[in-house]
Amino acid sequence: MKIIVAKNAGFCFGVKRAMEIAFENVEKHKGKKIKMLREIIHNPLEVKKLNDSGIKCVDKIDEIRNGEYAIISAHGITLNEERILKNKNVKIIDTTCPYVKKIHNIVKVLNLENCQIVVIGDKEHYEVKGIIGHSGNNTLVISSEKDLENIKLDKKIGIVSQTTQNIETFQNLLSALLKIALNQGVMEIKIFNTICDATQKRQEETKSIAKEADVMIIIGGKNSANTRRLFDICKEILKDVYHIESEKELKKLWFKNKKVVGVSAGASTSEESIKNVINKILSYGEK
Numbered sequence: 001m002k003i004i005v006a007k008n009a010g011f012c013f014g015v016k017r018a019m020e021i022a023f024e025n026v027e028k029h030k031g032k033k034i035k036m037l038r039e040i041i042h043n044p045l046e047v048k049k050l051n052d053s054g055i056k057c058v059d060k061i062d063e064i065r066n067g068e069y070a071i072i073s074a075h076g077i078t079l080n081e082e083r084i085l086k087n088k089n090v091k092i093i094d095t096t097c098p099y100v101k102k103i104h105n106i107v108k109v110l111n112l113e114n115c116q117i118v119v120i121g122d123k124e125h126y127e128v129k130g131i132i133g134h135s136g137n138n139t140l141v142i143s144s145e146k147d148l149e150n151i152k153l154d155k156k157i158g159i160v161s162q163t164t165q166n167i168e169t170f171q172n173l174l175s176a177l178l179k180i181a182l183n184q185g186v187m188e189i190k191i192f193n194t195i196c197d198a199t200q201k202r203q204e205e206t207k208s209i210a211k212e213a214d215v216m217i218i219i220g221g222k223n224s225a226n227t228r229r230l231f232d233i234c235k236e237i238l239k240d241v242y243h244i245e246s247e248k249e250l251k252k253l254w255f256k257n258k259k260v261v262g263v264s265a266g267a268s269t270s271e272e273s274i275k276n277v278i279n280k281i282l283s284y285g286e287k
């Protein structure tokens, strides 16, 4: 059995950076009250490591009290949340990925230019909520073709994408949106491809491995949007695709009569998790 592992699988620059900042600060402020506002990255195993070092993860901003420390996730927060934390004199440990910060800056400028902002991404994802929180009230989020029905665009629009968006979905929604914009007489359209480089490379590599493989294993949090997108990309090519969080979920049956196994992982999956999965798959061949 041959195993092909994606070279771009695992922790991306932004996730690595976020985890390093968090652990450095845990060490630096030992004994202080530190909370994590929502999961720092979408990987339960890595979040647990921070929980084990005494960091409590809270979903609501009200659960962070005056003067405490707060770790902001790699997905970023809204301007309003930033204001609330500053007013409470909370010491912010900001792990927002610079690529996400770049989108916040783009939408700020678009706002000053009186452009209506359109975000192509998942409206339920905290990165997108954070982007909306830096844009004007008139911001639109397009998650699927359905969201394009009955939209009303301004004369000037600026389009950005969620960093982990599937490239093909972005292309398809963008071309449908441009058609509507031209029909509605939009005069100025600015497009920013803000899908991050790490995401593009990982998706392209995963796709080409899926074309060669008989079965694909995608590793990463079930709540991780970028991991789910890798799964969806493979599913379009192959029937046997499995999304797992750890080697414990692997089943020997999945590899029966399979010659080529492809392995890829989301941006928040550690090298250690990938190694554990590969070792377990290899062990099936030994028995």
Ligand code: SF4
Residues within 6 Å of the ligand: 012, 013, 014, 015, 074, 097, 098, 099, 100, 163, 164, 196, 197, 198, 199, 226, 267
């Ligand atoms: S996937 Fe890209 S945008 Fe998201 S954390 Fe990683 S580097 Fe940053």
